[in-house]
Amino acid sequence: MTNLPPLAPLASFRAAARHGSFTKAAQELHVTHGAVSRAVKQLEGFFGFELFERRNRGIYLTDRGRAFAAQVETLFAGLERTCEELKTTSPAPRLSVSCEPTLAMRWLMPRLDDFHRAAPDAEVLLSTAGGLIDLSEQGVDLAIRRSDFAWSGRYHSESLGREPIGPVCSPAYWAAHEHTPKRLLHTRTRPSAWTDWKGLSGQTPDADAEQYFDHFYFSLQAATAGLGLAIGPLPMVRDALAQNLLVAPYGFTTTPTDYVVITRRPPAPDSPAQAFITWLTQTLDLPRS
Known part of the structure; x- marks a missing residue:
């Protein structure tokens, strides 16, 4: 194996080649700029020539660097396919799912048993998170x-429907505040929710007070407890509406967000x-774009 380069730096080289930037590669891999630079220099030391040209504070693949990057990309893609095939051919396939926290707690978790009945051989491993995610690094x-x-x-990516x-x-x-000013409940994780709804619906309820919560889940719990009006995404409040724990006096407005x-x-x-995506789409039953 003397003709093989050191394998550990390949991930850094691959990311740098894809982004054309050590900084963006470091952000993707959650390491420092210096770590990516050292990894590339280690490969260049092995080959005895530069894989990138450094000029004007930028990096550019050389011809030999570009050829090597294509091979590395092919190898990584093949390795990823093989790993996925090994996982999906196991006797009891496991599906690792990451879901936004409030949607997971208020909509997905109460319905997971329905999916298990529809697909008894699939085991769903649920974690909660929002925003950016690295599927490979986090094993999702x-x-x-x-x-x-x-x-x-x-x-x-594919859409499950509009929100x-x-x-x-x-x-x-x-009942107590239909004809009086209301307290509006806000969440710091989606601070523009009220502004967005007012702009889309054209409605502006009279308000005499506001209260802020750290997370959407808490603002919806506060609304259920009778503390005021909160903006509720339909999937997250559908069960509470059916159980008469909440009412939606102004109805719902479809947003441009999927x-x-x-x-x-x-x-x-x-x-x-x-199978899980098909079940999600049918069960969420949201407006389509």
Whole structure:
């Protein structure tokens, strides 16, 4: 194996070649700029020639660097496919799912047993997180997110439907405040929720007070407890509405934001991931764009 270069630096080289930047490669790999630079220099020391030209504070693949990058990309893609095949051919396939916390707690978890009955051979391992995600590094097969951020173009994504939102409160709160100014409940994780709804719906409830919470889940719990009106995304309040724990006096307005599923590549038609995505789409039953 004397003709093989050191293998550890290959991930850094691959990321730097893809981004054309040591800084962006470091951000993707969650390491320092210096670590990426040293990894590339280690490879260049092995080959005895430069893989990148450094000029004008930028980096540019040399001809030999470009040829090597193509081979490295092919090898990594093949390795990733092999690993995925090994996982999906196991006797009891496991599907690792990352979901936004409030959607997971208020909508997905109460319904997971329905999916298990529909696909008894698939085991869902659920974790909660929002925003950016590195599927490979975090060992996640599938992420459920709102489309309010940019994710890597190397991932596959598909829409589960548009998000309807509307103010919600307890029936007792509405009975007491239908004709009086209301307390508006805000969440710091989505601070523009009220502004977005007002702009889309054209409605502006009279308000005499405001209260802020650190997370969407808490603002919805506060609304259920009768503390005021909170903006409720329909999937997150659907059960509470059906149980008459909440009412939606102004109805729901469909937003331009989608719920999306993000995967490394399009799932195979007969895979657990595709079965889960199909079930999600049917069960969420959201407006389509």
